Amino acid sequence: MVDPNAFFRETSHPLNANLDLFRAVRQCRQALKRYMPAEGLAIIQLEPSLKSARPIIWDHDGGIHSDLIAKSVISIPVDTRTQWKKSPLPDARIINRPEDDPVGYYFQEISGQDFSNLVVFLEKDGVRIAIAALITADRDRYTQRDLDLFSMLKEPFAKALDHYLLGQEIIKLQRTLDNTAVDTRGGIALEEIIGHSFGLKNVANLIEMVAPLDSPVLISGETGVGKELISGAIHKMSTRRDGPFICVNCGAIPETLVDSELFGHEKGAFTGAITRRKGRFERAQHGTIFLDEIGELKPDIQVKLLRVLENMEIERVGGSEPIRMDVRIVVATHRNLENMVKEGAFREDLLFRINVFPIVIPPLRARKGDIPALVDHFIQKKSRSLSIHPIPSLGGDAIDMLMDYNWPGNVRELENAVERELIVNRRGPLSFSTFHAVSLEPPKKAEEGRPSELLSLDDLLSAHIMRALDQTNGRISGPNGAAKILGVNPSTLRNKMIKLKIPFSRAQQKIRGK
Ligand SMILES: Nc1ncnc2c1ncn2[C@@H]1O[C@H](COP(=O)(O)OP(=O)(O)OP(=O)(O)O)[C@@H](O)[C@H]1O
Numbered sequence: 001m002v003d004p005n006a007f008f009r010e011t012s013h014p015l016n017a018n019l020d021l022f023r024a025v026r027q028c029r030q031a032l033k034r035y036m037p038a039e040g041l042a043i044i045q046l047e048p049s050l051k052s053a054r055p056i057i058w059d060h061d062g063g064i065h066s067d068l069i070a071k072s073v074i075s076i077p078v079d080t081r082t083q084w085k086k087s088p089l090p091d092a093r094i095i096n097r098p099e100d101d102p103v104g105y106y107f108q109e110i111s112g113q114d115f116s117n118l119v120v121f122l123e124k125d126g127v128r129i130a131i132a133a134l135i136t137a138d139r140d141r142y143t144q145r146d147l148d149l150f151s152m153l154k155e156p157f158a159k160a161l162d163h164y165l166l167g168q169e170i171i172k173l174q175r176t177l178d179n180t181a182v183d184t185r186g187g188i189a190l191e192e193i194i195g196h197s198f199g200l201k202n203v204a205n206l207i208e209m210v211a212p213l214d215s216p217v218l219i220s221g222e223t224g225v226g227k228e229l230i231s232g233a234i235h236k237m238s239t240r241r242d243g244p245f246i247c248v249n250c251g252a253i254p255e256t257l258v259d260s261e262l263f264g265h266e267k268g269a270f271t272g273a274i275t276r277r278k279g280r281f282e283r284a285q286h287g288t289i290f291l292d293e294i295g296e297l298k299p300d301i302q303v304k305l306l307r308v309l310e311n312m313e314i315e316r317v318g319g320s321e322p323i324r325m326d327v328r329i330v331v332a333t334h335r336n337l338e339n340m341v342k343e344g345a346f347r348e349d350l351l352f353r354i355n356v357f358p359i360v361i362p363p364l365r366a367r368k369g370d371i372p373a374l375v376d377h378f379i380q381k382k383s384r385s386l387s388i389h390p391i392p393s394l395g396g397d398a399i400d401m402l403m404d405y406n407w408p409g410n411v412r413e414l415e416n417a418v419e420r421e422l423i424v425n426r427r428g429p430l431s432f433s434t435f436h437a438v439s440l441e442p443p444k445k446a447e448e449g450r451p452s453e454l455l456s457l458d459d460l461l462s463a464h465i466m467r468a469l470d471q472t473n474g475r476i477s478g479p480n481g482a483a484k485i486l487g488v489n490p491s492t493l494r495n496k497m498i499k500l501k502i503p504f505s506r507a508q509q510k511i512r513g514k
Helices: 004-017 021-032 078-086 104-111 144-151 154-178 201-210 227-236 255-263 299-311 337-342 348-354 368-385 398-404 410-424 433-439 457-471 482-486 490-499 504-513
Strands: 040-047 052-060 092-095 115-124 127-137 217-220 245-249 288-292 328-333 358-360
Touching: 004 021, 004 154, 021 040, 021 052, 021 154, 040 154, 052 127, 052 368, 092 144, 104 115, 104 490, 115 144, 115 154, 127 154, 201 227, 201 358, 217 227, 227 245, 227 288, 227 328, 255 299, 299 348, 337 348, 368 398, 368 410, 410 433, 457 482, 457 490, 482 490
Parallel strands: 217 328, 217 358, 245 288, 288 328
Antiparallel strands: 040 052, 040 127, 092 115, 115 127
16 A cells, blocks of 8 residues: 555655756656656646647656657647647546547657556646656556556646746846857757757658768758758767868859869969968868758869769869868758759769768658747747847747748748747737738749649548558568558557558458469
């Protein structure tokens, strides 16, 4: 028999005794482990204006959801919110079958993992502001007794969170006064890229794979999707992180200067070359050079670049001695280089050289779930640089409106929209009403190349799952199964197939037909 008083004393003590919320939660979880399964403990703040939830703390043993509940805003989908409104969730609940819970099912879907959960809402002045969630792998791990005990921590969690949030307000204020902007010149940590565990999860996985190697990387994606940011993350995660990270926009350098800009020149090499000058390649020595808009390079420079890639040597303009290079090359383009090769505008041999490890960044309209986190990030960032305090709140419909828009200019356009809104409406609430007026023309660019008849999401999902099943001859699980291709748990895929009425017999027929 558990003595509730002893339980409360042991598990609430760390929350009352620690000013550092991270340490408090870690110690509390260790104490909880003596009474119930506790592989992870999260404190997640509710952000009604962003229609999202913000993980504040995620203490865990590794494994379960370890990268999902990363420190970024999680967008709550509309149907979850609707269901939530229809039948408000109780103050405390057990989730032993995530697929039956209006929030649990969503986490199960995006993580592809089964889990059990105890969830308690935390309140301030009678308003729900956050949840404390105890998480453990596999289903059916918690009992009503566990929930009754865990619910006793509602008050201590709420108080500890309140202190933490007050501390954060003070830090934000100090930052505004210091006007400290984040310096991304030396690259950026993967965790700072918004969406790294959601819409850019695949991209983040690729970055993790390739960053420690020295292979060239070709990043492609529409303009403003974050290509430069991604190249910065590759540098920061590479062994060259202490070396320079040099960015070159190949399209922005006048044609006549590209040569000397990239490779440098000797004194007297041409009129105006009054001193010897190092080019961008030399300045990137022992670091990374990021060649943006590589498709803009003229044929003669393409030849020189090919030689650099082949021999890892450069020659300054007017020089005769080759200089040995130790540089990692990352290139980016928003153009289709294969088409350019067909048209004779880009060298095929150069494409082969740079296309060793391609990373395609999806446009913002294909990862709308990242929008709340991006908006939040830009409001914080731009309020800092514009010295706006207090940081204005978002208007009621703002997020839904921003998520409905097609963003032909991608993340940069969203960033600019936030900045414009902060300038015209610095006291808030931020309604984006002027943006609405200028942007609701049909977003032509975003529609280009799309079929005129759009499928419903369910139809699209069915078609996609069936394509994967076709590829695997109907196999669902195992290393060659459809679940692996689709990056989900086999049980999640089976549940999805039941929901979408995709017959399992289809899978079996395929196997029998072989
Ligand atoms: N995932 C992200 N998280 C945070 N900021 C982002 C993200 N993606 C893009 N941004 C911001 O959006 C702006 C545009 O990003 P970036 O310059 O990396 O895009 P790009 O694809 O290189 O653009 P271009 O095609 O014009 O060269 C930058 O201010 C960048 O910091």
